[in-house]
Amino acid sequence: MEKRWVYNEEALPEVISELADSLKISTTLASILCQRDICTFEEAKAFFRPCLSSLHDPFLMKDMDLAVNRINKALHNSEKILVYGDYDVDGTTSVALMYSFLRTHTQHVEFYIPDRYKEGYGVSQQGVEWAAENGFTLIISLDCGIKSADKVAFASSLGVDFIICDHHLPDEDIPQAVAVLDPKRPDCLYPFKELSGCGVGFKLIQAFCYQNNIEQEEAFKLLDLVVVSISADIVPIVGENRVLAHYGLKQINGTDGMRPGLEALKELADITGPMDVTSVVFGFAPRINAAGRMGDAKRSVRMLLAETKEEAYQVADIINESNKERRSKDSNITKEALQMIEEDDFLRTANSTVLYKDSWHKGVIGIVASRCIEKYYRPTIILTQSNGKASGSARSVHGFNVHNAIESCSDLLDQFGGHMYAAGLTLPVENIPAFRERFEAFVSDTITEEQKIPQIEIDGKLKLNQITRNFYNIVHQMEPFGPGNMRPVFVSECVYDTGAVRVVGSSHLKLTLTQDGYHAIDAIGFGLSDYYDAISKGIPFDVCYTIEENIFRGVSTLQLRIKDIRTQTR
Incomplete structure (x- = not known):
């Protein structure tokens, strides 16, 4: 492509x-x-030198004093506290963070994760009713709640108070909770707006420690959970998030060892060496998410809370099996979806993709939408049947607001929500043909030609002889990489292969590059085997790439990870 x-x-x-x-x-x-x-x-x-002392005063967040005072009151009166969170990585790490901290101060605390399929996203009426029936008088919601004004009011009518810790954009109607902690509130002056849900929970714990003369180290011990949430939720790794992520990774990779649940995940993911944001995203996040996609997200929380390796591995093995099941369904459904596109003349040439099959698994359709975009780069919606309705996940391409496109068809929908690049929707099955037509028309009228082509952002041009160990070491110190601070991408022009080019695996290129007749450096290009013929003929080409360290049999060398190739004759 x-x-x-x-x-x-x-x-x-x-x-x-x-x-x-x-x-x-x-x-x-x-x-x-x-x-x-x-x-x-x-x-x-x-x-380059992130410092915990640079973290903002948590009491700068609106309602923070109210939240801490309400928790103190609950602890003093031995009230039952329910820690409530969403079923994704940010939600489950948030719950593990808050529950593990509170249980060092009270025995009257439990946690609740809603069922993805029976209760849906966010605070549910079923969850509120369960809390009231079981004598809980305070719910602390994490990574959800900012759009649950009706559920908070319902809880209040049952004698249950709410503290909301969220990071999503609020509606005009802010829930009437005891405290609503959300840096994205228009009336909140907190300096950093991009915390994860778990990050907001961490700030509450930090504030509680300040007010109760508890060493801040008690809060910092939980930064391993915060960095997992930051990595998986794809929030910008800048400002305060960069500090939290830096020290969270430092804790995970520290000499004291990581918490048993994460250690089990690392082993099951077959990760060796130090963890970084990328290995958290691809090693930890899918497995933690799989529990909620394929079964019970409470398992993820129990794994993260495990105090022994034996306890952690018992749960992690189940979660890993759920992830294998998720991958199998993801792969099979993706094949079906791509085949549907390839066999339909309209779908093959359209500017958008809208597919429906009633037997597809709801837990993986968002992943399938992303897989389809890898093949057909355009806004994509994958729908399946859920409770008699068509329920789906939307994903978008760079620069195109899929939420706006869905909103243009709102009269055909029961409900929808999300943001620019990802959204969810529910509609009557019989409305799918009309929705597909209207969605395609909106996309065709508004998408630009540039948005139909995937882009690679380039940081600068390099000569191969500039790639030295010292140069790489400085780039390496720019970690942790992620949104807002992506791994630098470089271009080198008019390079040649030394004659060692070969195809490895099914579709990957292994090369040794040279420029101006000197400075050879190894390179790998995943999925780029289509360029083999041209490169093997000695045609000069341009490459864009990142620089990485390759350790083989204890020997460390630098290599280029090629993202794209342009031959000079192209």
Whole structure:
């Protein structure tokens, strides 16, 4: 699939030069920092040396004092507290974080995760009723609740108070809870707006420690859970999130060892060496999510709370089996979906994809939508039957607002919600043909030609001889990488293979690149075997890539991970 190479905007040359001089680094590296809004020595110092003392005062968040006071009252009166969270990674890590902290202060605390299929997303009426029937007088909701004004009012009528810890955009109607902690509230002056749901829960614990003269270390011990939520929920890893992620990874990789549940996941994911954001995203997140997609998300919480390896592995094995089941269903449904597109002339040439099959598993349709975009790069909605309705997940392409496209068809829907790149919807099955037609018309009228082509953002051009161990070490210090601070992508022009090019696996290229007749460096290009013939004939080409460390049999070398290739004759 053709890709657009888009170069990130560079700062003014004098700004780059001054930063390079002050840090004693190359202008290439200084330019990368400036692209991340790091343009002074002090900003660079804070970036390269994250410090827990730079975390914001949690009491800057609106309602934080009310939340801490209500928890203190509940503890003093031995009230029953219910920790309530969503069934995804952010929700389950949030619940594990808050529950594990509170249970060191009271025996009257339990947790609740709604059933994905029976109760749906967020605070449910069933959950509120269960709390009231079992004598709970305070619910602390995490990663959900900001859009649950009706459920909070219902809880209040039953004598149950709410503290909401959320990070999603609120509606105009803020729930009438005891406290609503959400930095995205328009009336909240908290300086950092991009915390994960677990991050908001962490700030509440931090505030509780301040007010009750508890060492902050008690809160910092939970940063391993916070970094898992930050990584999996794809929030920007900048500002306060960068500090939390840095120390969370430091804890996971520390000499004291990680918590038993994460250790079990690491072994089951066959991860060796230190963990980073990428290994958390691909190693931990799918397995934690699988519990909620395929069965009971409470298992994920129990695994994260496990105090012994034996207890953790018992639950982790079940979760891992759920993940294998999820992958099988994901793979099979993806094949069916792609076949449906390929066998239909309209679907094959359309500007959008809307597919429905009543037997598809609801827990994986979002993943299937993403898989379809990998093949057919366009806004995609995958629907299946749920409780007599068509229920679906939407995913989008860079720059296109799929939520707006769905909203244009709202009269055909029972409900919908989400954001620019991902959304959910429910509609009567009989409305699917009309919805497909209207959705396609909206997409066709509004999508640009550029948005139909996947793009790769380029940080700068490099000569291969600039790729030294010292250069890589400075790039490596820019971790943790993620949204807002992606791993730098470079372009090298007019390179050749030394003659070692070969296809490995089913579709991958293994090369050794040279430029200007010297400085050979190994490279790997996943899924790029279509370029084998041209490269093997000695045709010059341009590559865009990231730089990584490859350790084989104890020997460390640098290699390029190629993202795309452009041959000179193209």
